Amino acid sequence: MADNHSFDVVSEINQVEMHNAVTQAQHECTVRYDFKGTKAAIEYNKKDNTLTLTGDHKGQLETVLQVLKEKMAKRGVPVNAVVRGKLEEATHDSVRETMTIHSGIESDDARKIVKDVKQLKVKVQAQIMDDKVRITGKKVDDLQAVIAHLKENGPKYPLQFVNFT
Structure with a gap:
């Protein structure tokens, strides 16, 4: 797989x-x-x-x-x-x-999200795309760990996790 x-x-x-x-x-x-x-x-x-x-x-x-x-x-x-x-x-x-x-992820917060994801030490990549951040990885469990981390430690405005493939 x-x-x-x-x-x-x-x-x-x-x-x-x-x-x-x-x-x-x-x-x-x-x-x-x-x-x-x-x-x-x-x-x-x-x-x-x-x-x-x-x-x-x-x-x-x-x-x-x-x-x-x-x-x-x-x-x-x-x-x-x-x-x-x-x-x-x-x-x-x-x-x-x-x-x-509030609409869209601000660039400073996007950079912070990418930095936080890298510090998690899971095998995923984070990439800033306009006003959203794309997270990719081979294991669904790693992606779910990233979602759990961002729900806990994300910015003060609401985040949604969409286009899960």
């Missing part, structure tokens, strides 16, 4: 499920009693992969974020994919926070 097996390490979210989670959170913001008559809102920009949360004050903004995270978790979207931005004052005594949704 001289075949090589491989998989790709990526960081991406399901855009459809993210859209559904945002839609559900927006709906809850419009019907919840404690949000009636307030500026609590969520805007989702798919093109830029950003979320803009608005609220009357910081506490309300945190509650809106909590609602969004609950909907994301129910839809299977990794909650730690949301990278918080800076809290800023908006018009009419409200606050706003623009958050980005």
